[in-house]
Amino acid sequence: MAAAAAEVPNRRVILKRYVTGFPSEDDMEAVAGATHLVVAPGSTAVVLKNLYLSCDPYMRGRMSKHERPSYVPDIVPGEVIVGFGVSKVVASGHPDLKVGDLVWGLTGWEEYTLVPDARSLFKISHSEMPLSYYTGVLGMPGLTAYVGLCEVAKAKKGDSVFVSAASGAVGQIAGQLAKLTGCYVVGSAGSDEKVNLLKTKFGFDDGFNYKKEQDLNAALRRYFPEGIDIYFENVGGAMLDAALLNMRVHGRIAMCGMISExxxxxxxxARNLSSLIVKRVRMEGFVVSDYFGEYRRFEEDMVGYLKGGKIAYIEDVAEGLEKAPVALIGLFTGRNVGKQLVAVARE
Amino acid sequence: MAAAAAEVPNRRVILKRYVTGFPSEDDMEAVAGATHLVVAPGSTAVVLKNLYLSCDPYMRGRMSKHERPSYVPDIVPGEVIVGFGVSKVVASGHPDLKVGDLVWGLTGWEEYTLVPDARSLFKISHSEMPLSYYTGVLGMPGLTAYVGLCEVAKAKKGDSVFVSAASGAVGQIAGQLAKLTGCYVVGSAGSDEKVNLLKTKFGFDDGFNYKKEQDLNAALRRYFPEGIDIYFENVGGAMLDAALLNMRVHGRIAMCGMISExxxxxxxxARNLSSLIVKRVRMEGFVVSDYFGEYRRFEEDMVGYLKGGKIAYIEDVAEGLEKAPVALIGLFTGRNVGKQLVAVARE
Known part of the structure; x- marks a missing residue:
């Protein structure tokens, strides 16, 4: 039988239980499975072979039990972990996707994924680029940096920009885009190695290791004696409170994430919210999926920047699906240097 | 001598010391003084006879010692307290102001005030209205409500609007303007009497006494089962945290004040700031002086609303300059019902 012939082993990583507090490797488990590499006649589903999986901080939130739905699907105990990834189409009933097409979008932490609704997939236009970049600088985190800086914070030449978690997937791109816009850019990171990258590789004007600062308010005052026009917020907690004290009049805080929380x-x-009033600051949260309609314009711009050497990019690649849980957890201790992803297969 | 003849007694209220924590009547003191009712030849100063003084929550902030200047002048120990008021010009070297003109703007807590720079004064266009209204619905608090609701929060028909401190000087106007815009409006206040006013006098759809609620989150969920589009924020603290949990996608929080803090x-x-991200909420502080250029348009609109019976207004008048300290302190215990002001003279 054709269907039986197309059944292949399919290792997958499932969530074992809802996570409370700090996640551990033991909250996830790699298990054996099998899948069919065909789609039913008349279906518009696609089957993906997953090449690269993305480890992103927002995934932690999806591993807790929620009263209310969020903007991304929950990850459910006993089921495969869902996240962004880069994949190759190996079977398709969808008119816009054919076998062999490369895509990025929501997929499963497994070797093969059946996607019932291909509308959440973007075809990769530039397969000449390293495909893993579509988990980062050319994918969701890159677009996040782009819309957060340009559309939410409305960065303009001469702005003083502070980026936290600045060597991460979003931070490194946000900071470099701010430099390209003509801003003064300082980033914070959690190790001297990362701070060095900010200054030598990513072209930030300056950077500091927040773990070495006794007083974050004093640190920001040192780097921004005239105050901060834009805070690209990735961490929350004490850093947000310090940034609030250092905002300039009519400053903007683009709320991208709060990984510390x-x-x-x-x-x-945050205790210093009265700064929002005194300094007339706009603090605005955003979610990248609201901006997916701008992806094609972004992709062309960013491919141009990368090819022209105007944007540098660092990724931290874990080899093999089994490494995915450890790689994800490492985001919350800052173990990764640059964008964390998992290579499942290289085509 | 003419100058000596023009010298009159001038009682004044001074700040005795910088305030820390909760202010007390003893932090201020009424003292005797004297002033000249003439301006020097060539000067563009004006001398005001103060009729009504405004008690506003922001004044508390100006009574503390500050490292950095704010958008309003500090109130300095040993000197007269500065605030908004309604006054009559009794001497003028300024080309735009003549003796007998009625004005509102920054003045002193005293019988007569010499104002060196008359640019901070607005001429009163509608002296047929109760003059005390120019400390409230037709003055700074009214304009605050107007720009906060219309320009910062961008209220539109059908929005669900929550106003805290809703019977206060700003809240009562913000809520009524939201009703005129076609919004669903619920307010919170600190007594059943005030809540009753919201519903019977100001036309709010509903209101609640926050002091009687065990769980502010549950209270807001009860009044806004579909969530809040606009939170007009006057109080901060626990109420802000509860509102954050109840915002709708693309909601707006107009940060006007945080009197509880x-x-x-x-x-x-505030612990629930991650709601800003999940719900893509914009939280924006504003300061009314940035919008003084819109005052004339506002004044005409609001006089029309008042004359047409479309806006109701309640004020709480303390009689006599000596009552000003107690009246100001009462704002922080919620003793006032409606806009708190002090009548110094009635012309």
């Missing part, structure tokens, strides 16, 4: 039962909170 | 050594802080 994702594993806390009770968030630390 | 003004007397705290350490602000309570």
């Amino acid at each position: 994702y594993n806390l039962e009770q968030p630390q909170g | 003004y007397n705290l050594e350490q602000p309570q802080g």
Whole structure:
């Protein structure tokens, strides 16, 4: 039988239980499975062979039990972990996708994924680029940096920009785009090695290791004696509170993420919100999926920057699906240097 | 001598010391003084006879010692307290102001005030209205409500609007303007009497006494089962945290004030800021002086609303300059019902 002949082994990583507090490798498990590499006649589903999986901080939030739905699907105990990835189409009933097409979008942490609704997939236009870049600089994190800086924070030449988690997937791109816009850019990161990258590789004007600062308010005052026009917020907690004290009049805080708070039962909170009033600051949260309509324009711009050497990019690649849980958890201790991803297959 | 003849007694209220924590009547003191009712030849100063003085929550902030200047002048120990008021010009070297003109703007807590720079004064166009209204619905608090709701929060028909401190000077106007815009409006206040006013006098759809609620999150969920589009923020603290949990996607928080925090050594802080991201909420602080250029348009609109019976207004008048300290302090315990002001003279 044709269908039986097309059944192949399919290793997958499942969530074992809802996570509370800090996630551990033991919350996830690699298990054996099998899948068919064909789609039913009349279906518009596609089957993907996963090449690269993306480890992103927002995934932690999806591993907790929620009362209300969010903008991304929950990850459910006993089921495969869902996240962004780069994949090759190996079977398709969808008119716009054919076998062999390369795509990025929501997929499963497994070797092969059946995607019932291909609308969440983007075809990769530039397969001459390293395909793994579509988990980062050319994918969701890159677009996040782009819209956060340009559309939410409305960066313009001469702005003083502070980026936290600045060597991460989003931060490194946000900072470089700010430099290209003509801004003064300082980033924070959690190791001297990362801070060095900011200054030598990514062209930031300056950077500091937040773990070495006794007083984050004083640190920001040192780097921004005239204040901050734009805070590209990736971490929350004490850094947000310090940034609030250092904002300039009519400053903007683009709220991209708050990784320091994702594993806390009770968030630390921000005490200096009255700065928003005194300095007339706009603090705005955003979610990249609201901007997916701008992806093609972004992709062309970013491919141009990469080919022209105007944007540098660093990724941290874990080899093999089994490494995915450890790689994901490493985001929350800052183990990764650059964009964390997992290579499952190289075509 | 003419100058000596023009010298008159001038009682004044001074700040005795910088305030820390909750202010007390004893932080201020009424003292005797004298002033000249003439301006020097060639000067563009004006001398005002003060009729009504405004008690506003922002003034508390100006009574503390500050490292950095703010958008309003500090109030300095040993000197007269500065605030908004309604006054009559009794001497003028300024080409645009003549004796007998009625004005509102920054003045002193005293019977007569010499204003060196008359640019901070607005001539009163509608002296047929109760003059005290120019400390509230037709003055700074009214304009605050107007720009906060229309320009910062961008209220539109059908929005669900929550106003805290809703019977206060700004809240009562913000809520009524939202009703005129076609919004669903619920307010919170600190007594059943005030909540009753919201519903019977100001036409709010509903209101609640926050002091009687065990769980502010549950209270807001009860009044806004579909969530809040606009939070007009006057109080900060626990109410802000509850509102954050109840915002709708693309909601707006107009940060007008945080009266619950003004007397705290350490602000309570907001723990639910990740809602800004999940719900793509814009939280924006504003300061009314940035919008003084819109005052004339506002004044005409609001006079029309008042004359047409479309906006109701309640004020709480303390009689006599000596009552000003107690009246100001009462704002922070919620003793006032409606806009708190002090009548110094009635012309």
